[in-house]
Amino acid sequence: xxxxxxxxxxxxxxxxxxxxxxxxxxxxxxxxxxxxxxxxxxxxxxxxxxxxxxxxxxxxxxxxxxxxxxxxxxxxxxxxxxxxxxxxxxxxxxxxxxxxxxxxxxxxxxxxxxxxxxxxxxxxxxxxxxxxxxxxxxxxxxxxxxxxxxxxxxxxxxxxxxxxxxxxxxxxxxxxxxxxxxxxxxxxxxxxxxxxxxxxxxxxxxxxxxxxxxxxxxxxxxxxxxxxxxxxxxxxxxxxxxxxxxxxxxxxxxxxxxxxxxxxxxxxxxxxxxxxxxxxxxxxxxxxxxxxxxxxxxxxxxxxxxxxxxxxxxxxxxxxxxxxxxxxxxxxxxxxxxxxxxxxxxxxxxxxxxxxxxxxxxxxxxxxxxxxxxxxxxxxxxxxxxxxxxxxxxxxxxxxxxxxxxxxxxxxxxxxxxxxxxxxxxxxxxxxxxxxxxxxxxxxxxxxxxxxxxxxxxxxxxxxxxxxxxxxxxxxxxxxxxxxxxxxxx
RNA sequence: CGGGGUGUAGCGCAGUUGGUAGCGCGCUACGUUCGGGACGUAGAGGUCGCCCGUUCGAGUCGGGUCACCCCGACCA
Numbered sequence: 233x234x235x236x237x238x239x240x241x242x243x244x245x246x247x248x249x250x251x252x253x254x255x256x257x258x259x260x261x262x263x264x265x266x267x268x269x270x271x272x273x274x275x276x277x278x279x280x281x282x283x284x285x286x287x288x289x290x291x292x293x294x295x296x297x298x299x300x301x302x303x304x305x306x307x308x309x310x311x312x313x314x315x316x317x318x319x320x321x322x323x324x325x326x327x328x329x330x331x332x333x334x335x336x337x338x339x340x341x342x343x344x345x346x347x348x349x350x351x352x353x354x355x356x357x358x359x360x361x362x363x364x365x366x367x368x369x370x371x372x373x374x375x376x377x378x379x380x381x382x383x384x385x386x387x388x389x390x391x392x393x394x395x396x397x398x399x400x401x402x403x404x405x406x407x408x409x410x411x412x413x414x415x416x417x418x419x420x421x422x423x424x425x426x427x428x429x430x431x432x433x434x435x436x437x438x439x440x441x442x443x444x445x446x447x448x449x450x451x452x453x454x455x456x457x458x459x460x461x462x463x464x465x466x467x468x469x470x471x472x473x474x475x476x477x478x479x480x481x482x483x484x485x486x487x488x489x490x491x492x493x494x495x496x497x498x499x500x501x502x503x504x505x506x507x508x509x510x511x512x513x514x515x516x517x518x519x520x521x522x523x524x525x526x527x528x529x530x531x532x533x534x535x536x537x538x539x540x541x542x543x544x545x546x547x548x549x550x551x552x553x554x555x556x557x558x559x560x561x562x563x564x565x566x567x568x569x570x571x572x573x574x575x576x577x578x579x580x581x582x583x584x585x586x587x588x589x590x591x592x593x594x595x596x597x598x599x600x601x602x603x604x605x606x607x608x609x610x611x612x613x614x615x616x617x618x619x620x621x622x623x624x625x626x627x628x629x630x631x632x633x634x635x636x637x638x639x640x641x642x643x644x645x646x647x648x649x650x651x652x653x654x655x656x657x658x659x660x661x662x663x664x665x666x667x668x669x670x671x672x673x674x675x676x677x678x679x680x681x682x683x684x685x686x687x688x689x690x691x692x693x694x695x696x697x698x699x700x701x702x703x704x705x706x707x708x709x710x711x712x713x714x715x716x717x718x719x720x721x722x
Numbered sequence: 723c724g725g726g727g728u729g730u731a732g733c734g735c736a737g738u739u740g741g742u743a744g745c746g747c748g749c750u751a752c753g754u755u756c757g758g759g760a761c762g763u764a765g766a767g768g769u770c771g772c773c774c775g776u777u778c779g780a781g782u783c784g785g786g787u788c789a790c791c792c793c794g795a796c797c798a
Binding site for chain 2: 316319320355384386388390395396400402449457468469470471472504505506507508539540541575576577578579580581582583594596597598599606688722
């Protein structure tokens with residue numbers, strides 16, 4: 233009998249547990265909401281990293297690394313940026329411990345107080361721009377296209393595994409350009425890169441657009457984003473790309489000599505995606521049997537499970553499995569042979585489904601006799617017995633098929649849960665069931681605020697890829713240039 | 723920081739009017755099993771979140787405290 237699994241609305245943690253657990257920090261520790269990423273979960277993050285990193289490099293970016301600690305004074309140089317992050321910073325005040333005079337453990341050594349406190353980076357704009365000041369003198373130094381893979385800390389009031397942990401891993405790109413247009417182009421290029429990554433690797437369709445003023449990144453002139461729909465109809469911001477204008481250049485005095493010999497401030501962008509993508513992956517695709525991983529990100533793409541009674545049968549199956557594995561590995565498919573002898577095959581089936589392995593190959597005495605294998609696919613849970621001939625080609629095709637199918641399923645779900653609504657009362661009712669709502673909005677923060685307060689829905693983005701059609705704001709009736717996307721979000 | 727809830731074995735939970743600490747899963751050993759989460763037998767595993775109080779006696783009653791979860795404010 234299959235074990236009953238909680239519905240995803242109740243609790244994702246059953247299958248989160250394959251990937252990540254909440255950090256078990258000491259009792260009374262002030263740190264909340266840190267996560268331990270388990271090897272299996274980290275392997276998925278590594279695959280994301282590898283592919284994103286390659287895409288960044290293909291578009292002319294290079295990696296660098298900047299310090300974890302940021303002097304407090306750096307953070308105060310860009311006014312809006314301070315406002316945005318000051319409330320959630322971890323601050324280092326001392327640099328030494330000493331034995332507790334009462335003999336119990338250690339205490340902070342009061343004589344080791346830092347002259348200037350250090351902030352654990354919540355994002356690296358400030359320390360990077362104070363460095364760029366020294367790297368940029370001439371238009372010949374531009375554009376400067378740098379990315380960093382790092383951890384950051386944001387002391388959130390409330391944390392949520394994967395979606396809002398206190399410490400998370402991410403990549404942050406920081407670029408400097410000679411012209412406004414070039415910086416805007418970079419901002420667009422990256423948001424489109426993220427869109428492509430989401431589609432082709434995460435198998436998640438996303439809406440590309442711009443944030444409204446109130447949802448904008450602290451210190452940005454314009455924030456572009458990709459927004460994904462989770463299976464409960466809520467939106468998840470999966471990546472952002474900011475056009476920073478000359479705000480940081482002015483705050484950190486980064487000027488360059490133009491070809492004509494004038495001094496000008498550089499134009500900046502910053503952009504990032506984080507381990508939040510892991511949460512997106514899970515919430516977009518999982519079913520009641522556990523995770524469903526897209527083949528391109530699955531640490532194990534094919535698992536092989538033997539079905540046997542005797543050691544002799546097992547030996548024969550293992551020999552066949554070895555041959556199949558070698559064939560699959562030759563074309564770059566990652567394979568796991570599950571030869572644990574203390575578990576029955578049915579248990580293994582369920583376990584690998586919980587882990588989201590895209591394809592399972594089972595082989596038993598019957599298959600040995602007939603020259604067949606049983607192939608099961610995780611996305612549809614269907615299985616079929618096929619001949620062992622051309623197995624590598626079959627599996628390759630199947631993995632591609634699964635990747636596409638997962639994407640199409642998510643796309644269909646989003647389309648079925650996206651609605652055009654013109655009447656605010658209808659909107660208030662329908663928002664309860666989740667989904668994306670394309671509505672007219674008068675463009676004012678006041679109306680946006682009112683809708684948020686009354687419905688908990690926010691403007692996810694002003695979408696780029698829909699034909700703008702004029703209309704009237706669903707709340708105020710004032711003119712609207714185009715529909716924007718409202719949704720409740722994580 | 724406001725509102726609600728929960729702390730008992732690795733995990734999930736029960737524990738009656740206060741009277742020797744329980745169940746399921748998991749774990750260890752052996753045996754039988756093996757085409758969708760097997761079964762039997764034997765075993766290991768607990769300062770009942772913490773402190774104070776009431777009592778002959780507290781998992782249970784009272785007071786305090788800490789932590790976690792959910793809903794808000796904040797946010798990728």
